[in-house]
Amino acid sequence: MxxxxxxxxxxxxxxxxxxxxxxxxxxxxxxxxxxxxxxxxxxxxxxxxxxxxxxxxxxxxxxxxxxxxxxxxxxxxxxxxxxxxxxxxxxxxxxxxxxxxxxxxxxxxxxxxxxxxxxxxxxxxxxxxxxxxxxxxxxxxxxxxxxxxxxxxxxxxxxxxxxxxxxxxxxxxxxxxxxxxxxxxxxxxxxxxxRRGWRRRQQRPSPWATDSGEGLVRLIYRDNLQHRDDIEEAYIHALSKAKKRAVIANAYFFPGYRLLREIRNAARRGVQVQLIMQGQPDVLLAKLAARMLYDYLLKDGVVIHEYCQRPLHGKVALVDDDWSTVGSSNLDPLSLALNLEANVLIRDRAFNQQLYDSLATLSKNHCQVIPAKDKPRLWLWRLTVGFLVFHVMRHFPALTGWLPAxxxxxxxxxxxxxx
The missing domain is CATH 3.30.870.10 (Endonuclease Chain A)
Structure with missing residues (x-):
């Protein structure tokens, strides 16, 4: 060639x-x-x-x-x-x-x-x-x-x-x-x-802009070098500041405990937390993995929708009235620990509302709500298994370092x- x-x-x-x-x-x-x-x-x-x-x-x-x-x-x-x-x-x-x-x-x-x-x-x-x-x-x-x-x-x-x-x-x-x-x-x-402004910075900028403003955009990415956790940290930081609402629509949802805990904590504070997951997945394992975490989240008031019209491939989220993210990163071990990914963070009220309206239409017309159980069964076992599987995958790059490359x-x- x-x-x-x-x-x-x-x-x-x-x-x-x-x-x-x-x-x-x-x-x-x-x-x-x-x-x-x-x-x-x-x-x-x-x-x-x-x-x-x-x-x-x-x-x-x-x-x-x-x-x-x-x-x-x-x-x-x-x-x-x-x-x-x-x-x-x-x-x-x-x-x-x-x-x-x-x-x-x-x-x-x-x-x-x-x-x-x-x-x-x-x-x-x-x-x-x-x-x-x-x-x-x-x-x-x-x-x-x-x-x-x-x-x-x-x-x-x-x-x-x-x-x-x-x-x-x-x-x-x-x-x-x-x-x-x-x-x-x-x-x-x-x-x-x-060029000036593209020099390497000694301190990384916060995932949450100091001014809400309009039209604010920041590029974040994940690599296997110095930016392993940037996208995950952006989600965690935004959820920790949530006061009103948080909506996450993600195709492959199997995050680590820190992110799960921040989702749960937001719901405990009274934030309206909604997750839109795959109900008709292109990869069945993705649905099974996500469902291992449902009881842990449902018992604290997180509302979970499964999109059933066709496979969900989106990787978007919003918090309150002006923070949003759109990109390539799923919330699973492959995206959060192995793949090269890129998202943009957005502080813009009009865009946040546009994304919210789109996701609200999706959840209202094409999703089923997962009912919360009065006495969640086996959630601790599911969380333990999920924790072990996630961290085995998360440390996979280090494990492969033992092999000739x-x-x-x-x-x-x-x-x-x-x-």
Missing amino acids: NSAVEHIATDQPPDEAKARDLDYGWQSGNQIELLENGEAYFPRVFDAMRAAQREILLETFILFEDKVGHELQGILIEAAQRGVKVVVSLDGFGCGELSAAFLKTLADAGVMVQMFDPASKTLGIRTNWFRRLHRKIVVVDAEVAFIGGINFSADHLGDFGPEAKQDYSVQVTGPAVADLHHFALAQSGRQVRT HKPRLKPFESQAHD
Whole structure:
């Protein structure tokens, strides 16, 4: 394959990782728009790409060769052919079924395609399960950015059928786009010019902005280096300050005890806490794992809804009237302890209300409420098992350090390996 297609290893080498270890602060004066499902997301992203004049940066966990993937391919090729710099970073597991012909067509047109930790199948099975590039970010001309949970696949569209996913992303314009642009460049291995305000900070900015304001946005991310817990800590911090309401809609819910305790404590303080979980999951184990925690939460007043219309794939939350988060991170061991993830935190009343209205419609019309039991049974046993399973997974990166490992590096991706 054209040398424009490269491998990206599991984590950057230490010197590169240190250079890219940045804490992004709150940026004010942004415009944020909620995009629900592929019907809203794909037209907006594709229109931005078609209008691109200088650069398109794209990261995604999944890209399929379906009607969405082929439309994206055509748009990227057209952009590259008119002189736009196009960098596409794909996950080696989530995009492991892409054909060499599909990738070669992109590369031959001048698209810089990169694959994160690819691996050939062993006995017909993919083995590169852990530490995935799970982010979904698009930045166009450093002027508009998209971030959320939506992949480039037709199963995010309603006409896909009963298995179509319910999901969310946001469009961001304004000063925060510079941080998203800088982050996407750095993580893709591109050369980044250091600018004032992007220096490494000695103290990380609080997940809760000092002023509520409007249009405040902060990028947070999780890696396996210096930012292992940033997204989890943001949830914990926001819930600890909750006074009125908290709504969490998450596809894969199996957090650690600290986050569970903060959810429970908020409900005990009188905060109206609602969880929207999967009732019709694409992964049955996700539903079973979440249900292990229900009794622990229900007995303290947390209201739990299971979304039953189709698989829930969203990763969103809101607290009170102006704090929200949207991104790629689930609240499970894979996202909180292994995968590379990115969310935005948002302090904006209009956006918070828009997200609340969307989730309220979802819970009212398409969910079933899990009844609280007078005498919860086996909740302590379930919590104990959940605690053990979570922490085994949470320490998985350290456990794998006992095994021989390849040295992470960037290298050309040759077509003959896939012919």
